[in-house]
Amino acid sequence: MKNECDPKNKKMAEEFPGGLKWTKQRKRVYQILKDVTEPLSAAQIYARMDAWEQEQYAVSTIYRILAAFEENSLVDKTTWMGEGTVVYELKHPGHVHYAVCLECHKRIPLEHCPLHMSASHLHPADGKQEYEADGFTVVSHKIELYGYCKECQEKR
Amino acid sequence: MKNECDPKNKKMAEEFPGGLKWTKQRKRVYQILKDVTEPLSAAQIYARMDAWEQEQYAVSTIYRILAAFEENSLVDKTTWMGEGTVVYELKHPGHVHYAVCLECHKRIPLEHCPLHMSASHLHPADGKQEYEADGFTVVSHKIELYGYCKECQEKR
DNA sequence: ATCAGTGCAAACGATTTGCACCTCG
DNA sequence: CGAGGTGCAAATCGTTTGCACTGAT
Numbered sequence: 097m098k099n100e101c102d103p104k105n106k107k108m109a110e111e112f113p114g115g116l117k118w119t120k121q122r123k124r125v126y127q128i129l130k131d132v133t134e135p136l137s138a139a140q141i142y143a144r145m146d147a148w149e150q151e152q153y154a155v156s157t158i159y160r161i162l163a164a165f166e167e168n169s170l171v172d173k174t175t176w177m178g179e180g181t182v183v184y185e186l187k188h189p190g191h192v193h194y195a196v197c198l199e200c201h202k203r204i205p206l207e208h209c210p211l212h213m214s215a216s217h218l219h220p221a222d223g224k225q226e227y228e229a230d231g232f233t234v235v236s237h238k239i240e241l242y243g244y245c246k247e248c249q250e251k252r
Numbered sequence: 253m254k255n256e257c258d259p260k261n262k263k264m265a266e267e268f269p270g271g272l273k274w275t276k277q278r279k280r281v282y283q284i285l286k287d288v289t290e291p292l293s294a295a296q297i298y299a300r301m302d303a304w305e306q307e308q309y310a311v312s313t314i315y316r317i318l319a320a321f322e323e324n325s326l327v328d329k330t331t332w333m334g335e336g337t338v339v340y341e342l343k344h345p346g347h348v349h350y351a352v353c354l355e356c357h358k359r360i361p362l363e364h365c366p367l368h369m370s371a372s373h374l375h376p377a378d379g380k381q382e383y384e385a386d387g388f389t390v391v392s393h394k395i396e397l398y399g400y401c402k403e404c405q406e407k408r
Numbered sequence: 409a410t411c412a413g414t415g416c417a418a419a420c421g422a423t424t425t426g427c428a429c430c431t432c433g
Numbered sequence: 434c435g436a437g438g439t440g441c442a443a444a445t446c447g448t449t450t451g452c453a454c455t456g457a458t
Contacts, residue, residue: 101400105353115412117412117413117456117457117458118457118458119412119413119414119456119457120456121413122413130432131257137447138447138448139446139447152413152414152415153415154414154415154417155415155448156414156416156417156448156449156450157413157414157415158413158417159448159449160413160449161414162411164447164448166291172334173333174333175331175332175333175334175335175336176331177330177394178328178329178330178331178332178333178338178445179338180331180336180338180409180422180423180447181336181338181446181447181449182334182335182336182448194417195388195390196384197388198391202324204388210367211366211367213396227338231352231401231405232360232397232400232401232402233399233400233401233403233405234351234397234398234399235398235400236398236399237366237396237397237398238333238395238396238398239367239393239395239396240393240394240395241388241390241392241393242292242390242391242393243337243388243389243390243391243392244388244389244391244396245387246386246387246388249389249432252386271437272437273431273432273433273436274432274433275431275432275437275438275439276431276437293422294422294423295421295422297438298443308439308440308441309439309440310439310440310441311422311423312423312424312425312439312440312441312442313438313440314436315422315423315424315441316424316439317438317439319424320438326452336422336447336448337422338422338423347450386411
């Protein structure tokens with residue numbers, strides 16, 4: 097075989113796990129997730145799919161693609177706290193947290209993880225690490241801050 | 253008016269916001285949430301409702317009650333990580349966070365909030381307090397830790 | 409050519425809503 | 434008594450699944 101997987105366009109290959117077929121719709125989902133800064137729901141992704149071209153896509157496909165991506169550790173599956181809808185985001189090298197405005201529901205990604213001890217204390221990198229009761233080994237964490245964004249504060 | 257709200261039985265009155273009628277089904281939901289240590293889904297609550305007596309309850313009622321409770325800040329609405337289902341728990345005086353075992357899905361309430369700056373830095377008590385980008389005023393926060401509990405670590 | 413991946417439509421589970429009746433205050 | 438709360442059933446929303454077909458390898 098040739099290099100990696102470049103029948104014609106070598107540009108779109110990137111980092112893709114073995115068993116996954118690099119189909120048109122998967123490229124698109126992947127690209128969409130890459131272009132945004134915050135997690136998207138299946139519905140949102142679906143909306144952006146045919147926004148680009150007038151192709152025919154099925155919602156079910158999106159779900160299946162996202163499931164496949166998740167199994168291959170390409171994406172993280174989450175939910176906003178307090179909401180039922182599931183959202184997906186490309187697995188970031190580092191994790192991201194958000195501040196959520198209680199008024200306008202805007203979500204502001206935080207630059208730094210507010211958990212001070214994070215990298216060193218909470219991450220698995222350096223093997224077992226205890227935290228709080230019962231020798232629980234923390235692998236990852238999720239944080240959401242709630243409050244009011246600049247704009248909404250001013251409207252008062 | 254009398255004291256607080258004691259027509260006959262003063263015992264079951266407790267801390268209930270003004271506009272809410274203290275009905276049989278609301279008492280029950282409230283009591284159920286009070287008796288458990290971890291958040292419950294509407295379905296779980298519903299299950300426990302008629303487990304007690306053979307009364308007739310409607311699922312929709314549960315949802316409406318929970319919505320009402322939430323609006324009146326009696327409960328917190330959350331979701332487990334990556335799962336779509338919404339769960340409710342009584343609003344604790346202080347906030348509570350959990351460590352969730354990725355293996356057995358056990359939830360361990362944390363004694364202390366892992367956010368160091370919490371009380372001082374993240375709480376609204378002392379008025380405006382900036383945190384990260386854009387003068388966002390943090391009012392509250394939610395944290396979940398993921399990892400492996402003692403038992404599940406040993407099974408390896 | 410083959411089998412994973414896809415579209416479509418039906419199935420499903422969780423949550424919401426309209427309406428008539430009931431009950432707390 | 435009257436507004437708010439409830440039961441019931443139908444409606445809606447997000448997600449999943451079965452099946453026949455298509456396309457990437």
